[in-house]
Amino acid sequence: MSRVRLQGLTRRFGSVTAVDDVWLDVADGELLVLLGPSGCGKSTLLRMIAGLLPPTAGRVLLDDTDVTTVPPQRRDVAMVFQSYALYPHLSVAGNIGFPLRARRRSRADIRRKVTEVAGALDLSALLDRKPRELSGGQRQRVALGRALVRDPGAFLMDEPLSNLDARLRATTRAEIAELHRALGATIVYVTHDQVEAMTMATRVAVLDQGRVEQAGTPAEVYDEPASVFVATFLGAPAMNIVPATVVATDGGLTVRATDLDLPLGIDATTPGRDVLLGVRPEHLTLTGEPGIRAVVTAVENLGGDEVAHCRAGTHTLAVRGPRPLRLAAGDRVGLTARPEHLHLFDPGTGGRLV
Ligand code: ATP
Known part of the structure; x- marks a missing residue:
């Protein structure tokens, strides 16, 4: 060969x-x-x-x-x-x-x-x-x-x-x-x-x-x-992408989106920097803790998995998990993700930052 x-x-x-x-x-x-x-x-x-x-x-x-x-x-x-x-x-x-x-x-x-x-x-x-x-x-x-x-x-x-x-x-x-x-x-x-x-x-x-x-x-x-x-x-549904800003907090760095409460810690990049925050639907999980506050707008059955489409501020976020997610349209949920599952991209070039 x-x-x-x-x-x-x-x-x-x-x-x-x-x-x-x-x-x-x-x-x-x-x-x-x-x-x-x-x-x-x-x-x-x-x-x-x-x-x-x-x-x-x-x-x-x-x-x-x-x-x-x-x-x-x-x-x-x-x-x-x-x-x-x-x-x-x-x-x-x-x-x-x-x-x-x-x-x-x-x-x-x-x-x-x-x-x-x-x-x-x-x-x-x-x-x-x-x-x-x-x-x-x-x-x-x-x-x-x-x-x-x-x-x-x-x-x-x-x-x-x-x-x-x-x-x-x-x-x-x-x-x-x-x-x-x-x-x-x-x-x-x-x-x-x-x-x-x-x-x-x-x-x-x-x-x-x-x-x-x-x-x-x-x-x-x-x-x-x-x-x-x-x-x-790559990925279905596609990775959620939200414009956000990196801010310094007592505990380290956090990403904030304009109209979205995003208490998600991240590993590294410069505070003050505008980014595109990416998180895959399977990496968003439901949380009782304060998380991203969202409202479920629709739930799709994929067979083994379900996808919940949620509105958070002006953004729509897809959440994917094993069936049943036990969610219905109209439910209020809190969403979170682990820091290692967050992707940060440059809003200008689209290139990966973290
Ligand atoms: P698909 O999955 O639809 O087959 P592809 O990724 O294989 O797409 P190509 O067929 O390689 O894409 O085409 C790439 C680009 O080149 C397209 O914009 C297409 O219109 C253009 N192109 C391809 N062949 C020619 C040709 N013979 N004359 C003019 N333009 C062409």
């Missing part, structure tokens, strides 16, 4: 900068997820790695080879798209073996490899079927198989699960993660689905407007988001 290095990769379409000076190093055997909202440049970045789109600036390296100008078929990468792009007239075996036939490998070789890959993907019983006789999940596994037979240095996957229903998405997600472990494959995986990113990735690169906002393990980007963008993109 290969290491993939992106050095200052940039792509402009006219006046639109789709990918803006991206530096990323994908280690051998790593599953790097490119995560971000629609239009942030994920697919453009992946297509440049595949060689389907020339960059405006920057370089792509596979191991130590600069492949920036190497055509796609001569790069040692295999791409899996969300539209499976199977050949309808070929059987499952024919589709999986296609890349090997194109390389004029012997029939025995092809048969051996197709059998092996079909076994790994639980497709052995379906080898004679045509794509139209398969379910969406099976088709996607055939598309994966066609990438696998090539033994590429790296796999590039563009939202491969987005055409599957929720249940199939979950099982196929686990299968890809398992394949990744079993093969030690280097995978660059594009998605806008944070659950896919959090569950599959060894590392996540969160993109916004063509730039990498943060790259880190799923735990790092969730627990220590580098910016308000990352903080609010």
Whole structure:
């Protein structure tokens, strides 16, 4: 397997900068997820790695080879798209073996490899079927198989699960993660689905407007988001963000929001400083002590958890906890959070302070 290095990769379409000076190093055997909202440049970045789109600036390296100008078929990468792009007239075996036939490998070789890959993907019983006789999940596994037979240095996957229903998405997600472990494959995986990113990735690169906002393990980007963008993109419901000021008190430092009583101690930053205070819904807890005074406006049942939407001053705060929260619209509550669960961001840049 290969290491993939992106050095200052940039792509402009006219006046639109789709990918803006991206530096990323994908280690051998790593599953790097490119995560971000629609239009942030994920697919453009992946297509440049595949060689389907020339960059405006920057370089792509596979191991130590600069492949920036190497055509796609001569790069040692295999791409899996969300539209499976199977050949309808070929059987499952024919589709999986296609890349090997194109390389004029012997029939025995092809048969051996197709059998092996079909076994790994639980497709052995379906080898004679045509794509139209398969379910969406099976088709996607055939598309994966066609990438696998090539033994590429790296796999590039563009939202491969987005055409599957929720249940199939979950099982196929686990299968890809398992394949990744079993093969030690280097995978660059594009998605806008944070659950896919959090569950599959060894590392996540969160993109916004063509730039990498943060790259880190799923735990790092969730627990220590580098910016308000990352903080609010990951997590459901999104992190609560409230403009506040840091004030010195006898006991240390506290954050105060203009119309919100916020007796929440914090660890560090300068008194007097304006901040954006962030706290995740699952880190706000109900308290009998004086806390943030709020009124419940609605309660949502998520199955295992409930979310209470609360109004505090002019702000709306989401509180998430195991069901039942025993709250109803109109209830008056006190909310609190532990200091280590508070995030402070710069109101100007959105960057993380604490
Ligand atoms: P999605 O999740 O919706 O597929 P994405 O994150 O993959 O989005 P890209 O498809 O990479 O985003 O697009 C990034 C930006 O570049 C968008 O603003 C898009 O409109 C623009 N863009 C992409 N391809 C082209 C093109 N061929 N010509 C002009 N603009 C383009």
